[in-house]
Amino acid sequence: MFERYSRQVLFPGIGEEGQTLLQNKHVLVIGAGALGTGNAEILVRSGVGKITIVDRDYVEWSNLQRQQLFTEKDAENHIPKAVSARERLEAINRDVTIEAHIADVTPAEMEQFVSGVDLIMDATDNFEIRMIINDAAQKYGIPWIYGSIVASYGISYTIVPGTSPCLHCLMEGIPIGGLTCDTGGVISPVVQIVVGHQTAEALKILTENWASLRRELISFDVWENEQSTVNVDKLQKVDCPSCGKEPIHPFLSQSQTKTEVLCGRNTVQIRPASKETRDLERVAANLSKLGKVEQNSFLLQFKANHNRMVMFKDGRVLIHGTNDATEAKSLYHKFFG
Incomplete structure (x- = not known):
């Protein structure tokens, strides 16, 4: 039963019990770009039972430098990223159920997407959607893993409702402006490192190894050879409107910009x-x-x-x-x- 996952089952942190847990879990991946395709492929190869991918865009030539799963044919034909990713992932592991949605994530849609989900992977490129993810995760008690890349810099942070500070605690509202992949570029190695951090945490959550989770926010610059971890426990706010004592989940009630x-x-x-x-x-x-x-x-x-x-x-x-x-x-x- 576990032959294709034999090397993973041999790992003490997972084993047969953990592999069984993986096969009964559902992960929601928001975004099918560099982080999204990387996260989805590792989770599919690991034997997660169901993966739902949501993305609003289509494949372009500039994506091919860092976004695995896509081909030149996808770019030539402007295939939606979610559709192309699903086709490649189904070819990798036919035992995993893959759902693909070509959609922009609004608060209403987000509340529909999270139904029955065990974990949310952030692979987006803007903080408006991340704050919607954050509020939905807090409202429904779903762990989620934040990831971000630009230039040679990457960052990852695991958020478990009721245990760790949420993204709203760490940031006062939505950041405006700043460097993006479209303005500052991005190199592929930083993608792989963030994906590694995100999926390692994902496997811990999905196999219910809660004690092994990294509680710090980790950031690094692969070009400047810099890395740092920050303990953010003290940043948790009792009056946070997203995760505090009286949460109102403000980003689920706000209409997105049309x-x-x-x-x-x-x-x-x-x-x-x-x-x-x-x-x-x-x-x-x-x-x-x-x-x-x-x-x-x-x-x-x-x-x-x-x-x-x-x-x-x-x-x-x-x-x-x-x-x-x-x-x-x-x-x-x-x-x-």
């Missing part, structure tokens, strides 16, 4: 005011009268002057070629109604 500038990408994302499913065939037929349209089963692309627009089935549109939200809204209403 128009979002994607930092460093010269792109604006626009979401419809209400959840909907768009008929891409019909939209493509209308747009084909105005310019060139490319389409696959998941999205369509349309070019108008210097702007490239990508629509997903859920009605989200990426307006490439501008950082101006007003201009993006104008183009959205002009072409997509």
